[in-house]
Every structure is written in structure tokens, then in C-alpha cells.
Amino acid sequence: MDVGFSGIRFSLVLLAIFWVQELVGREVERRTVLYALAYPVSRAAYLLGRFLGVVVLLAIAATTLGGLLWLSVVQSGGQYVQAYPVHTGWPYWLTIGGLWVDSLVVAAFALCIATLSTVQMLPVALGAMFAIAGKSLGAVLDYLERGADGDQMLIERYGPLLEVVQYLIPDLSRLDWRTWPMYGIALADGSISLGLLLAGGYVTILLAVSVLTFGRREFF
Amino acid sequence: MKAELLRRVIVAPVLFIIAGCIVLSLVQERLPGVKRARPRAEIEVALPLFVQVALAGGDRHLAASWAVLRAMVTETARMAREEYQILGQVQEDASWLNPAHEDNYYIAAAILPWEGQVAPTQSILRRATLARSFDYQPPFYYAFNQVHFRGDALGASEWLRRAARNLPDAEEQLTLENFAARWLDRSHDLDLAASIVDTMAAQAKRKDFAAYLRQRSQRLRDLAALRRAATTYHERYQRPLQSLDDLVRSGLIAQVPADPFGSGFALDQTGLPVLAGGVAGGGK
Numbered sequence: 001m002d003v004g005f006s007g008i009r010f011s012l013v014l015l016a017i018f019w020v021q022e023l024v025g026r027e028v029e030r031r032t033v034l035y036a037l038a039y040p041v042s043r044a045a046y047l048l049g050r051f052l053g054v055v056v057l058l059a060i061a062a063t064t065l066g067g068l069l070w071l072s073v074v075q076s077g078g079q080y081v082q083a084y085p086v087h088t089g090w091p092y093w094l095t096i097g098g099l100w101v102d103s104l105v106v107a108a109f110a111l112c113i114a115t116l117s118t119v120q121m122l123p124v125a126l127g128a129m130f131a132i133a134g135k136s137l138g139a140v141l142d143y144l145e146r147g148a149d150g151d152q153m154l155i156e157r158y159g160p161l162l163e164v165v166q167y168l169i170p171d172l173s174r175l176d177w178r179t180w181p182m183y184g185i186a187l188a189d190g191s192i193s194l195g196l197l198l199a200g201g202y203v204t205i206l207l208a209v210s211v212l213t214f215g216r217r218e219f220f
Numbered sequence: 221m222k223a224e225l226l227r228r229v230i231v232a233p234v235l236f237i238i239a240g241c242i243v244l245s246l247v248q249e250r251l252p253g254v255k256r257a258r259p260r261a262e263i264e265v266a267l268p269l270f271v272q273v274a275l276a277g278g279d280r281h282l283a284a285s286w287a288v289l290r291a292m293v294t295e296t297a298r299m300a301r302e303e304y305q306i307l308g309q310v311q312e313d314a315s316w317l318n319p320a321h322e323d324n325y326y327i328a329a330a331i332l333p334w335e336g337q338v339a340p341t342q343s344i345l346r347r348a349t350l351a352r353s354f355d356y357q358p359p360f361y362y363a364f365n366q367v368h369f370r371g372d373a374l375g376a377s378e379w380l381r382r383a384a385r386n387l388p389d390a391e392e393q394l395t396l397e398n399f400a401a402r403w404l405d406r407s408h409d410l411d412l413a414a415s416i417v418d419t420m421a422a423q424a425k426r427k428d429f430a431a432y433l434r435q436r437s438q439r440l441r442d443l444a445a446l447r448r449a450a451t452t453y454h455e456r457y458q459r460p461l462q463s464l465d466d467l468v469r470s471g472l473i474a475q476v477p478a479d480p481f482g483s484g485f486a487l488d489q490t491g492l493p494v495l496a497g498g499v500a501g502g503g504k
Contacts, residue, residue, distance in 0.1 A: 002318075006282035013277075084322070084355060135278025139317070140270060178281060183320045183352060 001086050004069040005095065005178045008062070009135075012103035015061050017127040019054045020110040025123050028114065028217075044211040047115065051207065054107050058100055066096035084183070092181040094192070101199045102175040106131045108206035115214040130169070137166060138173025170202045266309035269316065284318035287311065291327050301335060308332050308340035319347035322355075329361035338369045349382070356386035360396070363403075373406035377416060394429055401436050405495055410444035435480040439495070442477035446485055446493035449473050460491030 024047070027033040036046055074088055086092075110127035117123055141162060148154045174195040179185040267275070276283035287310050294307060311328045314321060325348035332341040342365055348358035360383035367376035377400040384396035401420060407413035414437040421433035449472040450461045456470070464485060467473045479485060479496070486496035 002281055002321075003285050006276070006279045006285070009279060010277055084352075132274060132278040136270065136273050137278075139273045139278075139280045143269065143316075172278070173280065176279075176281070179320060179351075184354065185320065185351065 001069070001073050001092075001182055002178065004073065005099065005176075005182075008065045008069060008096065009099050009102065009176070011065060012058055012062055012099055013106050013128075013131045016054065016058055016103040016107035017110045017124050017131075019057055020050075020107050020114055020127070021123050023050045023053060024111060025114040025117070025120065029120050043215050047111070047211055047214050048207065051108065051111055051210075054111075055104060058103050058107065062096055062100040062103070066093065087181040087184055089181075091177075091184075095177045095181050098175040098177045098192075098195065101196060102135075102172050105134070105170060105172060105175075105199050105202055105206075108203040108210070112206045112210045112213070115210045115217065131172070134169050134172035135176075137162075137169055137171045138176075141166065141171065170198055174198055266306050266313065269313055272313060272317070280317045284314045284321055284324070287314035287317070288321055288324045288327070292323065296331055304332065304335040304337050308337035312340040312343055315344040315347045320351035321348075322352075324348075325358050325361070329357075329365070333365050333369050338365060341365060349379075354386060356383045356396075359383035359386070363400075367403050367406065371406070373403050374409065374413065374416070377401070377403045377407075377413075381420065394426070397424070397429070398432075401433055404436075404440065407440075410440045410447070414438075414440035414444065439479055439481065442479075443485060443493060443495060445473070446477070450491065450493050454491070461487055461493075462491070463487070464493065 024033075027036070033046075037043060041049075070088060070092060073086060106127055109130045110123045113126045114123040144155050144159055144162065174191065175198075177187055177192065177195075180187055272283040272287065273280050276286060291307060291311050291314070299307070308328075311324055311332065314324045315328075318324070325344050328341050328344045332338075332344075342362060345358045345362040345365070348355070349362060352358060359379045363376045363379035363383060366372045366379060380396055380400040380403065384393045384400065387393045387396065397420060401417050404413035404417055417433050417437035417440065421430045421437065424430040424433060446464070446467070449467045452472055453461050453467060453470060461467065464476045464487065468475055476485065484496045485493055488494050
């Protein structure tokens with residue numbers, strides 16, 4: 001289940017970047033976006049519609065991959081009874097939901113880059129880097145919060161920098177709730193709601209920036 | 221003119237080909253005698269924590285699983301002693317990334333302390349105990365390592381009682397609590413050990429077990445009293461105790477206390493009172 005969650009997390013992020021690139025980046029690059037914009041539809045509506053399409057596609061992918069993992073987890077045990085069985089009920093699906101929201105943040109970021117980029121692969125490259133940075137941030141913050149193995153100089157040097165960084169890059173590890181289905185460890189109060197708010201706030205800002213940049217974009 | 225140019229064009233490459241063939245033949249003659257560098261080490265590298273996280277695409281759980289997989293496929297039979305330090309580091313990192321990882325603490329407890337890596341093992345087990353508050357095994361292994369490798373009977377007893385609380389079966393709980401009480405016999409601070417056993421007796425739900433624990437604490441107090449008397453005897457007569465009866469004859473104690481468990485008390489080779497036939501050392 002542990003490695004399965006990681007696989008789903010990876011897959012959803014890759015799909016998010018790929019679909020944004022295909023549905024927006026490539027349309028802009030080939031100028032086929034102009035055919036769509038020739039209809040009486042605003043650029044903002046076009047962009048948000050595309051994002052909504054990616055959201056739905058990612059939801060379908062998350063449900064499908066989550067279902068396959070669920071089946072393999074339930075079936076793989078056979079007659080063997082684990083001393084501490086994993087939880088395959090709604091904590092499992094909540095975790096899949098968290099991974100889906102995680103991929104939406106990455107999709108919003110890739111969309112934002114796609115609206116201003118003139119280089120075809122930039123949304124893909126920056127989207128992947130953003131995903132890795134956002135997911136790694138939690139481990140780095142955790143390390144410093146726990147005293148950095150007594151390395152006070154490290155905390156003094158990088159602590160203030162990370163204070164700023166966590167406002168620029170969302171801590172995507174806050175959307176990873178797998179300890180609940182895997183170990184039955186209850187999540188801290190507010191970890192789900194604040195995680196969702198973090199993602200929601202970030203997606204809102206990125207979409208607003210995307211609409212602004214896409215509205216001013218010249219295609220020739 | 222053309223013939224001259226052609227000769228130059230052909231001669232130069234031919235000369236290079238001949239030179240190359242000479243070099244190759246010389247190398248081929250000597251190369252088989254040169255020993256190949258084979259990667260003999262089972263586990264050579266413990267990457268920095270954040271490199272592991274970055275390589276796992278920022279997913280700390282995946283980084284932990286990857287580190288545990290490395291530990292699992294490492295063939296310990298082929299490992300040099302210094303490589304266990306690296307294995308310990310890899311598994312300690314994995315426990316930092318995912319402290320609740322079951323395979324990690326289990327493998328660590330089975331391999332690392334026996335090869336001198338007690339500190340990382342205890343760190344892994346401590347983290348696992350905190351993360352897996354429902355699991356009796358991490359504190360159980362921690363307790364065992366504490367008493368076996370570090371000789372810390374007080375600490376071991378405390379962790380064993382912690383493990384007992386996580387056991388679902390009341391009889392199994394009782395067994396572990398009994399071990400926790402018995403390990404206290406090894407403590408150097410017998411008065412403290414006795415008071416811990418008294419506390420255990422006060423918390424025990426079963427009356428017969430509480431009575432048993434009170435007998436154990438009394439035995440520890442009796443042993444502590446005997447040791448104090450032996451110290452006084454040594455100071456007074458400048459010689460070690462030869463027999464427990466010497467304490468009675470010198471008037472330091474009224475009588476040798478009776479052991480409720482029948483084993484009695486004895487002296488070790490240095491004249492220190494110990495539990496006869498017990499875990500505190502060989503008796504006389």
C-alpha cells in the first residue's frame with residue numbers, strides 16, 4: 001500500500017503535467033487555441049474550462065488507480081492475516097483524495113507556466129520541479145523543526161530562508177495522509193482542513209495569475 | 221604529384237593502424253594479469269537524507285521504502301563489520317523518513333545490535349514505539365537491547381512494561397510484566413528497583429500478581445540491606461565477606477533474610493551479596 005500510494009502520487013502528477021501540456025501548452029504552440037477563442041467565449045472561461053477538464057480527468061485517474069491499488073491490497077493477502085492490518089475503508093479513499101488534490105496544485109502551477117511560456121517543454125520541466133520541491137519541503141521543514149540533529153548553524157542559516165520559501169511553494173506533504181490507512185495513526189486536528197485550504201488558496205492564486213497572463217498573451 | 225599525395229594519404233593511416241595494433245597487442249598481453257576491481261561491498265553508501273527524498277521525487281515514504289528495500293536485499297553473510305555502520309545509517313534514515321515502517325524496525329532489531337550497532341537500533345525502535353503506539357514489538361525489542369547490550373536493567377524494565385501495555389491478551393501482559401520485574405534484579409540501584417516493583421504491584425489488577433510483585437520487591441530490599449551490611453563489614457574489618465553468616469556474627473544483621481522464592485542469597489567472587497542461582501550473578 002505504501003509503495004502503491006507513492007506510485008499513484010507520481011502517476012497523478014505526471015498525468016497532470018501531461019494533460020495541461022496537451023490541452024493548453026500544445027494548443028497555444030500550434031495556434032489551434034485561436035479556433036477555440038474565435039467562439040464567443042472569454043479567454044478566462046477557456047482556460048478555466050480546460051483546467052476543469054484536467055480536474056475531472058485526474059479524478060477519474062485517481063479513482064481508477066486507487067481502485068486497482070485497493071483491489072491488489074485486499075486480494076494480495078490471501079489467507080495470511082496481518083498482525084496490524086491496513087485500513088481499506090474511507091481513510092484509504094481520503095488519502096487517495098489527498099493525492100488527487102496534490103495533483104491539482106501541480107496542474108494549476110503547470111497551467112500558470114503554460115500561459116506565459118513560449119518554450120514548449122517549460123511547463124513540463126518546471127511543473128516536475130515544482131512537484132518535487134513542494135513534496136520535499138515537508139521533510140526539510142520537519143528536519144529543522146526537530147532540531148536538525150543538533151546542527152544549530154544549519155537552523156540559523158536556512159530557517160529564515162525556509163520561512164519565506166514555504167509561502168512561495170506549498171508544502172504538498174500536508175496532503176499526504178497515508179499514515180492513517182497504513183498504520184491507523186489518527187491525523188492531527190485540522191491537518192485535513194488546513195491542508196485542503198492550503199491547496200485551495202494556492203490553486204486560486206495560480207488560476208487568477210493564469211487568467212491574467214493568458215488574457216494579455218499575444219499569439220503572434 | 222598525384223602519386224606522391226596518394227602515397228602520403230595512404231601511408232599515414234597505415235602507420236597509425238600499425239601503431240594501434242602494436243599498442244593493442246601489448247595491452248592485451250598484460251591486461252589479463254591485472255586484477256579486476258569487483259564491488260565486494262554489500263552496502264557502501266548512505267546518501268544524505270534530502271538527497272534520498274529528492275531522488276524519490278520528494279516522497280519521503282517512498283524514500284523510506286527504498287532504503288528499507290536496500291536493507292532487505294543486503295546479504296549480511298557477505299558484509300564486512302564496518303559495513304554494518306552504513307546499514308545502520310541507512311535504516312536510521314529510513315526510520316526518520318517513516319518511523320512507523322514495520323519491516324525497518326524488525327530488520328534493524330534482528331541484525332544491527334548483534335553487529336555493534338546498538339545506538340541506531342535503539343533510535344529506530346524508539347521512533348517506531350512513538351509512531352506505532354498500538355504495537356508491542358518495538359518497545360519489547362528496545363527493552364531487550366537495553367538490558368542485553370547496555371546492562372540498563374531499570375530502563376529495560378520500564379520499556380518492557382510499556383510493551384506489556386500494548387499486548388491485547390491479559391495473560392501475555394502479565395508475562396511481560398513478570399519479566400520486567402525480574403529484570404530489575406539485575407539493577408545496580410536495588411532500592412530504586414524495589415520501589416519500581418512496588419509501583420508495579422500497586423498498579424497490578426490481579427491480586428495474586430500484586431502479592432508476587434511485593435515479594436520480589438521485598439527480596440530486592442533484603443538484598444540491598446545485605447549489600448549495605450557487606451560494605452560496612454569491609455570497611456570495619458578491611459577484608460571481603462567470606463560468608464553471609466559473618467554479617468550475623470559481627471552483629472551487622474540479626475539474621476540472613478529468608479528468600480520468599482527459596483533460592484536464597486549468596487556471595488559472588490568479590491564478596492558481594494547476590495541472589496543465589498538468580499540473574500544477578502553466580503552465587504557461592
